[in-house]
Amino acid sequence: MPELPDVEVFRQYLSATALHKTISRTRVQSREVLQGISPAGMGRKLKGRRFADTRRHGKHLFVAIEEDGWLHLHFGMTGFLKYHKDPETGSAHPRVRFLFENGYRLDFDNQRMLGEVGIVDDVDRAVERMELGPDALDISSATFIHRYEDRRGGIKSALMNQEAMAGIGNIYADEVLFQAGIHPLDRVRDLGAEVLNDLHGAMRRVLKTAIDRQADPDEFPDAFIIPRRKAGATCPRCKETIKKIKVNGRGTFVCTACQPPPG
């Protein structure tokens, strides 16, 4: 699930639920997801402290630990957060749990364990170390054009490259390209500054709309292609049949009428 809009919704959720509450203990159910810290180390770092603030960069979420560093959460393909009180109705795969003195807990659920939980001292340095590009909602049109105009290769893989720009994954890349009327296999170099500028605008609109709708495809506008990610669905714009292709090994949905394939 988690691309930029999903992680932004997680950030807002955590901010609304788990900030400023004293942590009584942590429970690590699957230590494979811990990065660079032991379960005991995690417990020592958090016990008796409170989460104080949140930041997001691309698909990464950071949670300030009162006066001492940041919790770093990365969700992989299957992660989400759940703040709840009842151990019975909690999440199905809670890999790490943060228990609060008020009886609630925040679960880091991560079915496939492709996510990561760690501690970092400084968010900016962590972003630098992971070699993440500018956040897709922060990047200006000028920087966007600058970073892409000389790239070789296809536009979809470029949008998904987290070093070029952070936050876009397989699903939202398809949506952004659909909204911009650009085929995922178009060569970046052939697009030109004007088209890149349009693409940047389409990207901002898609991301903001998705966040407005809580990243819930059921709430997306009719003009979005995300809720129609299945072979044989019809294009919301022209009613042609949506095609499924592979781009860099990833399932990719296109309307070849609205997104003409490269020559």
Add this chain to the structure above:
DNA sequence: AGTACCACCTGACGGC
């Protein structure tokens, strides 16, 4: 610099 392919994990789904 890009891409193709495999790997990491767990689970759902369709075909036989």
Add this chain to the structure above:
DNA sequence: TGCCGTCAGGTGGTAC
């Protein structure tokens, strides 16, 4: 019902 291949909204390594 059971087994099997395939696929999945992420990322990293390696080989070309």
